[in-house]
Amino acid sequence: MSIDETRNETALVKAVHQASDLAKLQGIISGIGGERCWDAYLSYAEELSLEIGERIPYPQKVMHGKEHGSWMFGSRGTAWELTSANSLWVSSDDEEDVIRQKIQVIKDTTITGIDVRYPDLDLILTFSNGYQLAILPTEDDDDYDVAYWELFTPDKMIVEAGPGATWSYSRADIPLNLKNKPSKGSA
């Protein structure tokens, strides 16, 4: 293990200096390949959220009637574009009502492609109907201690890319005030 990778009981944090530093990340998120994306919606702060895989009802009354996926994706306020045949269909720059309506196009599709790109940690998801979702971090996103994007996995883990040239894989059931995620560049 290099000094650019830290690991403890709850987290793996990896600095990204070269494309191969994304290999493990790519391996983890490739699990959504072939899974069904059955919901696409905006969460708080217009965060694009996707529910993927098995449908799991929330047992809590406060979440009555809602389900989540065994995989859950969130754009974390980072800019994104949804395209079809290289033509822009909708993006995070569009009005909220337009976004809510147009993202329905990726509901009930299968995820056929997952690609994280070096060096910016762009994420490209391809859907079975040909649409492609690109999460496109910019330097401005590094002004906030918020990931570029995140993916919850079926085994109660969370993958977070960014901010900065780093990604992490950690338990999703650890209180945030007890998490000790190294700041960018210190991994």
Add this chain to the structure above:
Amino acid sequence: MSKRKRHKPDVRQADRVAQILGMDTAERKAFGRHIEDQKVHGNFGSGDEGDFTFDELLALGEEFLDEYRRDS
């Protein structure tokens, strides 16, 4: 590339509330959905464009977490 309001600060604010209240990331994710539901059901905040202020988010978060954990 963004022409509209940047949402990163709002995401950061909700994250801060989640951190203060000791939510885990799965709870923080559900909280984000819950807040949005409030707006969909006409329960807006007192900030610009109906946004919730930090104090309003904190109060919502306390109430949410209490109910969420009661059934977990």
